[in-house]
Amino acid sequence: xxxxxxxxxxxxxxxxxxxxxxxxxxxxxxxxxxxxxxxxxxxxxxxxxxxxxxxxxxxxxxxxxxxxxxxxxxxxxxxxxxxxxxxxxxxxxxxxxxxxxxxxxxxxxxxxxxxxxxxxxxxxxxxxxxxxxxxxxxxxxxxxxxxxxxxxxxxxxxxxxxxxxxxxxxxxxxxxxxxxxxxxxxxxxxxxxxxxxxxxxxxxxxxxxxxxxxxxxxxxxxxxxxxxxxxxxxxxxxxxxxxxxxxxxxxxxxxxxxxxxxxxxxxxxxxxxxxxxxxxxxxxxxxxxxxxxxxxxxxxxxxxxxxxxxxxxxxxxxxxxxxxxxxxxxxxxxxxxxxxxxxxxxxxxxxxxxxxxxxxxxxxxxxxxxxxxxxxxxxxxxxxxxxxxxxxxxxxxxxxxxxxxxxxxxxxxxxx
Ligand SMILES: [Zn+2]
Numbered sequence: 001x002x003x004x005x006x007x008x009x010x011x012x013x014x015x016x017x018x019x020x021x022x023x024x025x026x027x028x029x030x031x032x033x034x035x036x037x038x039x040x041x042x043x044x045x046x047x048x049x050x051x052x053x054x055x056x057x058x059x060x061x062x063x064x065x066x067x068x069x070x071x072x073x074x075x076x077x078x079x080x081x082x083x084x085x086x087x088x089x090x091x092x093x094x095x096x097x098x099x100x101x102x103x104x105x106x107x108x109x110x111x112x113x114x115x116x117x118x119x120x121x122x123x124x125x126x127x128x129x130x131x132x133x134x135x136x137x138x139x140x141x142x143x144x145x146x147x148x149x150x151x152x153x154x155x156x157x158x159x160x161x162x163x164x165x166x167x168x169x170x171x172x173x174x175x176x177x178x179x180x181x182x183x184x185x186x187x188x189x190x191x192x193x194x195x196x197x198x199x200x201x202x203x204x205x206x207x208x209x210x211x212x213x214x215x216x217x218x219x220x221x222x223x224x225x226x227x228x229x230x231x232x233x234x235x236x237x238x239x240x241x242x243x244x245x246x247x248x249x250x251x252x253x254x255x256x257x258x259x260x261x262x263x264x265x266x267x268x269x270x271x272x273x274x275x276x277x278x279x280x281x282x283x284x285x286x287x288x289x290x291x292x293x294x295x296x297x298x299x300x301x302x303x304x305x306x307x308x309x310x311x312x313x314x315x316x317x318x319x320x321x322x323x324x325x326x327x328x329x330x331x332x333x334x335x336x337x338x339x340x341x342x343x344x345x346x347x348x349x350x351x352x353x354x355x356x357x358x359x360x361x362x363x364x365x366x367x368x369x370x371x372x373x374x375x376x377x378x379x380x381x382x383x384x385x386x387x388x389x390x391x392x393x394x395x396x397x398x399x400x401x402x403x404x405x406x407x408x409x410x411x412x413x414x415x416x
Pocket of ligand 1: 174175176177178179250251252253254279280
């Protein structure tokens with residue numbers, strides 16, 4: 001199973017997906033949605049992986065989250081009503097190969113990220129993240145798989161295992177020696193190497209333009225052509241003088257150069273493009289066009305295989321790496337619940353075979369905000385005395401034993 005097969009993070013088409021059909025139809029209202037999700041969490045009808053039987057509650061729930069979950073924390077998502085691709089259809093994220101190949105592209109990336117980090121660093125997990133912590137406390141959530149790189153999950157619920165499918169912004173990683181460094185320290189270095197940008201950042205902070213609460217407001221768009229943070233932690237800065245930006249080299253490679261590379265810095269310690277071929281730091285996120293870490297990919301597959309059901313929150317599943325996990329759960333006959341505003345890639349296939357009279361035990365699709373829905377759901381489940389088996393429900397089944405089909409024709413054209 002797939003251990004040696006690289007999985008590349010690729011952005012999907014940016015056009016909007018069709019509006020969803022609410023399932024069950026009673027879930028259009030908030031009380032109806034809450035009732036359906038309660039049935040979803042408490043139904044014992046979930047088939048176990050490998051066709052065996054699980055205890056009451058049908059096995060633990062794995063949660064798969066996306067950028068929409070962090071909107072209530074003040075970050076933009078990709079395809080929501082104020083998402084990066086809706087507000088700025090021309091937005092094009094940097095690709096891994098560009099980052100590696102081009103000093104100019106790296107200058108541009110780090111300048112934008114220098115400003116974006118400040119926003120992200122001040123932003124906090126929201127009610128949605130803390131609701132997951134409580135669901136974990138009730139034994140209802142065993143693992144969270146997230147596409148988000150903002151570290152809100154690990155901050156809000158450190159006790160629930162979290163798999164960060166697309167990495168994390170809290171560290172930088174060297175593209176030569178793979179050493180990781182704290183982003184805070186790197187940020188200080190960027191400020192030291194770019195004093196004019198540091199003043200610009202101070203101005204932006206003083207004017208309130210980088211306050212998370214105002215980022216999606218009109219006020220921001222008037223600030224020097226507009227500052228808007230993207231889900232990957234960078235900001236839009238039209239016509240900014242990126243070309244003067246400087247960034248440090250990997251400190252480890254600098255003192256201990258790799259055998260096949262040259263690392264040179266200028267008098268201040270900035271990476272020098274003249275002869276350098278190594279020691280380039282990148283954010284510890286999986287950039288578009290970059291392979292997903294094999295260990296994380298494998299662990300996410302195992303988490304799905306060991307689960308009784310899958311709850312998908314605040315993502316359109318536009319990236320293949322996330323969509324394939326939902327497909328995997330579906331192939332294993334797992335009930336799937338999706339809470340997302342706006343359409344989800346291939347969602348009809350996830351719900352095509354449900355009993356039209358089911359109340360949520362086989363599947364749920366609601367179009368509501370997670371920060372509104374989840375806290376109330378937690379309260380309802382607590383009041384009902386619902387407890388799950390959580391992550392103490394036993395070891396994951398061995399890999400390779402379930403009938404996971406690959407390359408099914410209807411899904412082939414979605415391998416974006
Ligand atoms: Zn290094």
